Amino acid sequence: MKKLFKYLYIKRLIPVFIIYLVSLFSINIYAQNDSTSSKLQASMNLSYKITNGIKSVKVEVTRKVDGKFIPVENLIVNLYLTEIKKYDPIVGDGWMGNLVTNEDGLATFKFTDNFNKLMSKVHVFNFIATTNEDLRYEDMQEEITVNEALINFTFNTEDAVTTVVAKLTKFQDGAEVASPETEMKMLIKRTFGMLPFGEDGLTTDENGEVSAEIPADLPGNANKTITVVARYDDEENNGIIEISKDIPWKILPKVNPLTRRTLWSRGNNAPIPLVIVTVSLIILIWGTICYLVYLLFKIKRLGKTKK
C-alpha cells in the first residue's frame, strides 16, 4: 500500500520534472541567443595515449588571459570516432560520450576492452572532440588522427645486470613493421614521476629495438619488483605509447624503522635511562613527602591522646 502511494507520488512528480527541464532548456537557448557576441574564446587540444594497451584520449581546454594559458573547467566535451554522428553499435564509431573538464581543464576518455575487441582490425583512428551550447565559451571542434604503434618489451638478467629490451612497431597498411631510428625512453616508475635510465637519447636499431641496463643499485618496490616503463612519444602521428612491467628485483627500498627510543620519540618511547632516572627521583622525593605527611597525621593523633 505504502509502495503504491510512493509510486503514484513519483509519477505525479515526473511531469513537473520535465517541465522544469524544458524551462531550463529554453532559458538556456534564450541566453545563448542573447549573448553570442559576449562569449569567450577558448582553445582545445587533443592527445592520444596507450598505456599498457588501454587507449585514451585526453582533452585539454585552456583560455589565454594576459598571455598565460589558464584551464577552463566545467566544460562539456563530446567525443566522436571517425565522424560526428550518433553512436553506431555495429561498427562502434560515432558518438563516444561526453565528459566535463576538471579544474585543470582536462577530461580523459578511456576505452575499454570491448572497444579494443571491436576495433581490433582498425589501426588508424580519427577522433573529433566538440563542445556546444556552452553559456560561456564559443563552440569548439578539434580532431586528431593517430596511426597505431606498439611496444613489446623483454628483459633478461645476467651477472646481476638486468637489461630491458623494448621493440617498437608501427602499422603500415595493416601490417606491423619495426620502426628503426626512433627515439624512445626507458623509465622506472617512482612515487612522483618516471626516472629515466639507459643512455641519453636512446634510439631504436634496425630491428626497432632499444636496450638499457637498469642501474644495479637502484632500490625497487617493496614487493621485490621494479616497475619499468618503455615509452614512445610522437603526439602528431602515433600519440603516446607506454608499456610497463614489474620486473623481479632484489634491492628493496631501505626502510628506516622509527621505533627506537629517542628524545624525539613519543612519550611512551622515551630513552630507558631517562625514564629510570626521573622515575627513581620522583619515587625518592615523593616517597619522602609521603613520609612527612604521615608525620603530620602522627602529630594529629598525638594531639588526641590525653597528657
Place this chain on the structure above:
Amino acid sequence: MEDLITPKSEKEAIEMLNRYNEDLLPRKFGIAGKLWVTVLCIVIAIGLYNYIQQLRFGLKVTGLNDTVSWGIYISNFVFFVAVSLVGSLITAVLNLLNVNWRAPLTRISEVIAVSAIMFAGLIIIVDMGRPDRILNMFLHGRIQSPIVWDVIVVMTYMTISLLLLYFSLLPNIAFCRDRLPNIPKWQRKMYSVLSFGWENKPEQYEIIKRAVKILSVLIIPVALSIHTVTSWLFATTYRPGWDSTNFGAYFVAGAFMVGAAAVIAGMSILRKFYVHYDEYLTDKHFDRMGRLLVLLSFIYLYFTVNEYFIPGYKMKGDEAEHLRELFTGHYAPMFWSVQIFGMFIPIIVLLFKKGRKPLPIFIMAVFVIIGAWFKRYLIVIPTMLHPFLPLQQIPEASKHYAPTLAEWSITGASLAGALLVITLFVRYFPVISIWEIAEERGIHSDTIYEHLNEKV
C-alpha cells in the same frame, strides 16, 4: 647572636615568652594595611579582567608575535621561580649551617617562597595558548620535555615549601586558636582546622623538629633543580644567548641573590609597620643579610662575567649580533642599568657597614629585585628577536616586541597576587616563629612546651 639575653630563671623565661607572644601575635591592619590590600585587590581585578579578555580573544591581546613568542609572562615566571628559591636558602642552608640568627627570618622567607612558587605556576598557565587543555600535561606528558620536568619540580617544590612552612607554623596556629582574643568565629574555626590537633606536646615538637630537618635536606636539591630546570627551558634550545652550559648555575646564583634581597625587603617592611619588631629583626640581622647579599652578588657577578665575557671575547657570528644588541644596541640602556643598579651599586654600598643599615639596605634590596626582574626580561626577549634566519617575510609588527597594557596588567596582577598572599599571611599568622625565637634565645624547650600556649 652575641648580645642575646639568656634568661636566668624559669620565671624570667616565662616573662620573656609572654612578651614574645604579645609582640608577635597577628593583629588587625591599620589604615595603611587596609589601603595596601585594596590597592593590591584593584591591581588583581584589572589583571583578571584582562586575562578574561585574553581567554576570549586569544594571545592577540599581548604584544607577542611569531618572532617573540615568549615575552614578559615567561620572564615573570623565571622571576617568580628565582624569588622562590629564598625559602630553601634561609631555612635549609642556614639551618644546616646552624646559623644562630636565622629564627626570625625563616618564616618570612618561606612565605615569600610559597607565594612566589604559587604564582610561578599560575603565570605559566596564563602564558598557555590553550589553558583549557592543561590536563594534557598529565594525560599525554612526555618525559623527554623540559617543560614536563619543570611541572614536576615546580609541583614538588611547592609541596615541600608548603610542608616546611606548615610544620613550623603548627604551634603558632594553635597559639592563635587558643589565645587570640576577640576574633570572628570563622577565624577561630580556621585556626582550629589548621592547627591539626596541635596540643603543644613535647612529642609533637620532636616530630616537627624531625620533619624540618628532613625537609631542610630535601628542599636543597629540589630548589636547585627547580631553577636549573627552568634555565633548561632556554638552554635546551639552539638560540644565541640561551645556548649556554653556564645557564643552570647562572640562574641559581641569580635566584639566591634576588631571594636574599626579597627577604631583606620583607624584613624592612615588617619592621617599619609593626612596633617591637625591631627587637626581633635587629640591625644585626640586616647587617648579616647584607653580608650574605654581597657574597651572593659576587657569585652572581662571577657567573655574569662568564656568561657575557666569554661569548663577547669570541663574538661568534649569530651570538655577536645578540651581544651587540645588549652591549651597545637597542637593549644597552636596560642591560647596563640592570648591571649597574641591580648588581654593582648594591655590591659597593653593602660592602660598607653603614650601607648595611636598615634603610640603605632596603633601598639596595629593592634595586636588586627590580634589576632582577628586568634581567629576566633581558634573558628572554632579545634572544627571541635574534633567530638564526633573518627577520624577513614577516609583518612589521613581528620584528619588535612591546608588551601591551593588557600584558603588563596581567603580569602586574600576578606580582600583586603574590604580595597579597604574603600580606594576608602576615595578617592572620605570626610571621616570626615565636617558639623558634624563644629557643634561639635560650629558653629551655620544656618551658616552651609547657607555657607557650597558656591562656593569659
Place this chain on the structure above:
Amino acid sequence: MSQKSDDKEKLEGDHSGRRDFLKFGFLAAGLTVVGGGLQKVFSDNKDSAKVESGNKVKVLTTDGKLVEVDSSHLKAHECCGASPTDSREGIPGKKYVMVIDLSRCKNALKCQKACQKHHLLPEQDKWLKVFKMQDSPEASPYWMPKPCLHCDKPPCVKVCPVDATFKRSDGLVLIDNERCIGCRFCMAACPYSTRTFNWEEPQQPANILEMSYSPETSVPRKKGTVEKCDFCPDMLKQGNLPHCVSACPNGVYYFGDANEDTVCNGDETVRFKQLLRDKAGYRYMEGLGTEPSVYYLPAANRLFPFEDAEEVKEK
C-alpha cells in the same frame, strides 16, 4: 547547472538508461566536486568505463554511510586527512625528502602563493618563506626558499610536553592541534623560525570549519595552537607532489622518497643521491645536528641574475 540538465535531457533521447552518473549529493557538506559531472558508456554492451584516477577514497556521507569515491573527484585536503590518531603513523615505506636548487630560484613566490592558498593561510602566516641570503659581504646575495625542514632529529619534537608535535616514520613532522596546549616551546626550540602561532581565532570558510580536524591537512585551524609547513601529506597520500613543488615555474623544488632514491620536480625525475653528489648538496646549518630532510643545492651557475624586486622598485 542548467547546462548539465540540458545535456541530461538530450542524452536521455539517445541512450536512455545507459548513463552512469556519479551522484555527489550525498557527499558530506563541503566536499567539492572536481571534473566528471557526467559519464558515458563507451562500449556497445553494459560495461561502463568511468574516467577516474583509479584511487578510491572512503568518504563518510551525511547519513553516516561509508561510500567509495574516486579521489579525483575530491579536493585534496577535503578528503585525505586521517584522524589525529591515524596521522601519527607515516605512509608505509616512505621517507620523504626535498632538494631545493638555489641556483634556479628567482623569488617568483609562486610556491608561497600556492601554499597560502591551499592551507588557507592569512597574509601574516607564512609556512614557506623565501629569504634573501648573503653568506659574506663579497658574495652575491641569493634567494633561499625555506619550508619546514622536517628534521630527522627534530628539536621541536624533543621539547613538546604533550606529544602534540611528532615525527612520523615517513619523515614528516606534524602537529596535532587538538592536542597542542600552546606553550610555544617548539617555536623557541626550532632554529629555523619555522613555526607560527594562532594568536587569535583564525578566519576560515564555513565549510572548512565543519570538517573534522586532521593533522595531515592542518585544517580547520585552531586558536591558541602552533602550526607550520606539513609537506602536504594529503597530496602525498594520493601520490601527488606538495603544492609548493608543483607550483614552482622554475623547477626549484625536487621532492621524493629517499627510500627509492628518487626525487622529482614535476618536470624531471632524478636520482636523489646522485643529484646531491653532482651539485654539492648540503643541509642548512648541518652543525646543529638536527638532520633536516630538506637539502639545498648551492646558488652557483644561476638561471637568473639576482634581482630584488623591492630594491628595484625603490630605485
